Amino acid sequence: MDNVFDYEDIQLIPAKCIVESRSECDTSVTLGGHTFKLPVVPANMQTIIDESLAVKLAENGYFYIMHRFNPETRIDFIKDMQARGLIASISVGVKDEEYTFIEELAAANVVPDFMTIDIAHGHSNAVIRMIQHIKKHLPTSFVIAGNVGTPEAVRELENAGADATKVGIGPGKVCITKIKTGFGTGGWQLAALRWCAKAATKPIIADGGIRTNGDIAKSVRFGASMVMIGSLFAGHEESPGETIEIDGKTVKEYFGSASEFQKGERKNVEGKKMFVEHKGSIKDTLIEMQQDLQSSISYAGGNKLDAIRNVDYVIVKNSIFNGDKVY
Numbered sequence: 269m270d271n272v273f274d275y276e277d278i279q280l281i282p283a284k285c286i287v288e289s290r291s292e293c294d295t296s297v298t299l300g301g302h303t304f305k306l307p308v309v310p311a312n313m314q315t316i317i318d319e320s321l322a323v324k325l326a327e328n329g330y331f332y333i334m335h336r337f338n339p340e341t342r343i344d345f346i347k348d349m350q351a352r353g354l355i356a357s358i359s360v361g362v363k364d365e366e367y368t369f370i371e372e373l374a375a376a377n378v379v380p381d382f383m384t385i386d387i388a389h390g391h392s393n394a395v396i397r398m399i400q401h402i403k404k405h406l407p408t409s410f411v412i413a414g415n416v417g418t419p420e421a422v423r424e425l426e427n428a429g430a431d432a433t434k435v436g437i438g439p440g441k442v443c444i445t446k447i448k449t450g451f452g453t454g455g456w457q458l459a460a461l462r463w464c465a466k467a468a469t470k471p472i473i474a475d476g477g478i479r480t481n482g483d484i485a486k487s488v489r490f491g492a493s494m495v496m497i498g499s500l501f502a503g504h505e506e507s508p509g510e511t512i513e514i515d516g517k518t519v520k521e522y523f524g525s526a527s528e529f530q531k532g533e534r535k536n537v538e539g540k541k542m543f544v545e546h547k548g549s550i551k552d553t554l555i556e557m558q559q560d561l562q563s564s565i566s567y568a569g570g571n572k573l574d575a576i577r578n579v580d581y582v583i584v585k586n587s588i589f590n591g592d593k594v595y
């Protein structure tokens with residue numbers, strides 16, 4: 269692999285502006301036949317999304333993926349969302365009981381709009397078998413499969429029937445996979461995204477490592493149709509993580525899906541817990557993301573998201589912050 273870089277190493281190069289105001293720039297994206305306001309989805313993790321936030325996001329035109337950690341609630345969740353006229357988007361694993369779950373959904377004619385296979389090492393026969401099982405029983409569900417970090421994996425999952433693949437092994441804020449196993453795309457997630465996107469014939473979701481709103485535009489530039497984000501969405505009023513006071517400051521918990529806090533035991537732990545400052549309402553964060561992305565589109569010289577996909581860029585190793593902070 270040559271040209272290895274990550275988000276902080278890249279600057280996109282501006283092109284001549286064609287809009288009079290950033291508000292003219294359209295950040296919407298279409299995935300699985302549905303159009304969403306932003307190419308952004310909160311991570312399907314227990315401290316990031318719950319049922320009530322899923323409803324709020326869907327009602328307001330944002331994509332969401334419900335996590336898979338309360339498996340017994342999923343059928344009612346799908347029915348409830350669809351009864352409200354909202355998209356139903358859930359996650360599944362690959363263990364035996366998940367095969368039965370898919371068959372139960374098919375038998376009851378409860379068909380989620382989106383199904384995400386959420387596994388640490390998605391380049392596996394276990395995931396290929398699950399894609400095929402979903403496609404056999406629920407052929408109209410849009411299947412997102414992951415996580416992967418190589419073009420071979422993207423091709424294999426697409427060939428098995430995945431409608432989109434999710435790229436990112438280990439770049440997450442609460443991830444310790446890179447430290448505990450020595451493997452992953454941590455530190456070069458953006459280059460891995462580019463590598464995978466070149467092989468992809470279907471949409472790619474970039475997952476993990478987003479630290480600033482500018483990283484969303486960079487993900488789109490390097491091939492993402494959608495960007496999955498955990499830490500930037502953690503700590504909001506609506507976030508399910510526990511709220512506590514530390515040294516007079518209100519903070520909320522954010523823990524990894526492979527942490528002992530999620531698993532309830534110290535076995536194959538590849539995630540940790542942290543506390544993030546309380547950030548107010550998620551609505552304000554989504555609005556700011558939209559404004560920043562509109563600005564990115566204007567710098568790209570267009571008025572639609574696609575304008576970002578073709579801009580030039582430079583690699584400026586580890587230098588974009590120069591010690592600066594956003595606020």
Ligand SMILES: NC(=O)C1=CN([C@@H]2O[C@H](COP(=O)(O)OP(=O)(O)OC[C@H]3O[C@@H](n4cnc5c(N)ncnc54)[C@H](OP(=O)(O)O)[C@@H]3O)[C@@H](O)[C@H]2O)C=CC1
Pocket residue numbers: 361362363386387388389394415436437438439440443445476524525526536538
């Ligand atoms: N994006 C990322 O970088 C990562 C994300 N995660 C998140 O953590 C959660 C738990 O993930 P995961 O452990 O896959 O889910 P599960 O605990 O549900 O494991 C799923 C199945 O895959 C097997 N499995 C897991 N990892 C491997 C591996 N490296 N090689 C072979 N088999 C494996 C498990 O068996 P067994 O446990 O016996 O091995 C189990 O049968 C998910 O939400 C996932 O997204 C976790 C790590 C990295």
Ligand SMILES: Nc1nc2c(ncn2[C@@H]2O[C@H](COP(=O)(O)O)[C@@H](O)[C@H]2O)c(=O)[nH]1
Pocket residue numbers: 311312313415436437438439440441442443444445446475476477478496497498499500523524525526527538539540
């Ligand atoms: N290695 C691990 N990765 C994890 C774990 N739980 C979630 N994740 C991944 O992180 C992203 C979110 O990344 P962020 O940088 O935006 O915070 C999430 O979507 C998962 O792919 C874990 O326990 N270990």
